[in-house]
Amino acid sequence: MSEQSTCRPEDLREAVSIHTRKITDSCRDKDCIEDLRVYLTKDSQTLLDESAGAKARCAELMYAYIDVEPVAFNRNHYCIDITFYYRILADTVAGGTRPATLCGLAVFSKRAVLCGEDSSAKIFTSDTVLGDPDGLTRRSFNHPTAVVEVLDPMILSSRVREVCDCPCGERGLGQLPENIRRMFDSDLVLSGETRRLYVTLGQFSIIRLERDVQLVVPTMDCVLPTKECCDNMGCAEDPCEMFSRIAFPVREFFPRGCGGSGKPDCSCDEGCAYKTTSDNC
Secondary structure, X not given: OXXXXXXXXXHOOEEEEEEEEEEEEEEEEEEEEEEEEEEEEHHHHHHHHHEEEEEEEEEEEEEEEEEEEEOOOOOOEEEEEEEEEEEEEEEEEEOOOOOEEEEEEEEEEEEEEEEOOOOOOOOOOOOOOOOOOOOOOOOOOOXXXXXXXXXXXXXXXXXXXXXXXXXXXXXXXXXXXXXHXXXXXXXXXXXXXXXXXXXXXXXXXXXXXXXXXXXXXXXXXXXXXOOOOOOOHHHOOOHHHHHHOOOOOHHHHOOOOOOXXXXXXXXOHHHOOOOOHHHOO
């Protein structure tokens, strides 16, 4: 067990200035994303067109693109546009053979408005490079930084539609970042398919705005680690100490009856986080 230091008034040495980020505003969301189109790879689309149907297995959040812009006529507030890119895995049976795995991309965009406080300062740093588009030496507005924390989404349902039955005027994928394309083994099918896979996702997220500030904080002494170094994975922590912090599993001792209503263990292949809710996972 690591030692815990206690701050006492007589231990205070001095007040120092630090540079950190202050959270100016934050929010949380529970999104139910209905009928999100999945853009399958070429091989996966061929399998879907020849199959009787498909069932989505799991979803993995690959990347989130975040853009921050000030809100017109509402000082101190900023609009945060977020685009999420998901890898979707599904199972299908084609030609009476064993099940095959489908892989594709789904994209979801959302917007949030938060208070980011106001600052008219222009920031110059020594690590920017002249002419570098990713490191401008001057910003016309000192925008706050947006941070998004997201869990891998749960697949709530999925279905296959014939293209002729799909909604008219359905929004296309648009421009796809090259780094997202490279995450798939083959090109994505954007048009010309016979069938389309749609999924409904459930996603939890936290969005916040942060702004650089300088604070004065009291200090005690230099911090030194109390844990000894170890080259053996087994000695990283006392197993009994770790076990003592685990809550007693009271519910595991409750009778579940004869109907088999107990919730089964869940695992999802290929690194995704969740199974479909229809599997009771």
